[in-house]
Amino acid sequence: MGQVLILNAGGEQVLGTVTLRHAIGMLYRQVARVHEAVPGASFGPYPLPRSVELVRYLYTRWVYEATGRPPYSREGVLRRDQRRCAYCGAEASTIDHVVPRSKGGKTSWTNCVAACWPCNNRKADKTPAQAGLRLRVEPRVPSLREIGVRLR
Ligand SMILES: [Zn+2]
Structure with missing residues (x-):
């Protein structure tokens, strides 16, 4: 069984790799979708994934620390x-x-x-x-707390 790349929603951040079985489980539970498939190959009803992408954005402490800002x-x-x-x-x-x-x-x-x-x-x-409009606030990068994100 090969390894499948897990990407965050949006497909730009690599979160890690999992086994094919685990990746298929994620597709089955609909927490991820196929990002890139192996051409012409399938696994049951699914295209054989090379990478899968999370459906919902995962906020992780390390992603936040790596970028210094919430996405x-x-x-x-x-x-x-x-x-x-x-x-x-x-x-x-x-x-x-x-x-x-x-x-x-x-x-x-x-x-x-x-x-x-x-x-x-x-x-x-x-x-x-x-x-003819004036900004009352300066747009800025918010803290995670401000936007109600809890790290896991
Ligand atoms: Zn207004």
């Missing part, structure tokens, strides 16, 4: 900003890219803020200045 998440931005619009303070349910994606803005902790729908709509593809 970006939409829900994390809403929690960091306490579900308040970064422009007007109203209840926020959307995420705004401060520098719009069309202008090269990244989906990251320091370029994304919680926003209410009207502000998000008004801002659209503009910078805050162009849209």
Whole structure:
């Protein structure tokens, strides 16, 4: 039985390797999906995995320590900003890219803020200045505690 690579959700972090049997068990329990398969090979109903990817992001102490920051998440931005619009303070349910994606803005902790729908709509593809909006908060990398992540 070969070894199968386990990748975190998103497929960018290698978490380790497990036996094929273990990997198939993860597919069966639907905690992982096939990331890369061995061409033309199968294992029962599954393509024979070379690597599998977790379905849900696993926060581990070592991943956090390796990167020094929690991985970006939409829900994390809403929690960091306490579900308040970064422009007007109203209840926020959307995420705004401060520098719009069309202008090269990244989906990251320091370029994304919680926003209410009207502000998000008004801002659209503009910078805050162009849209006549002012940020009430400085977007920043949150602590794990702030976004409610417990390390295991
Ligand atoms: Zn707003």
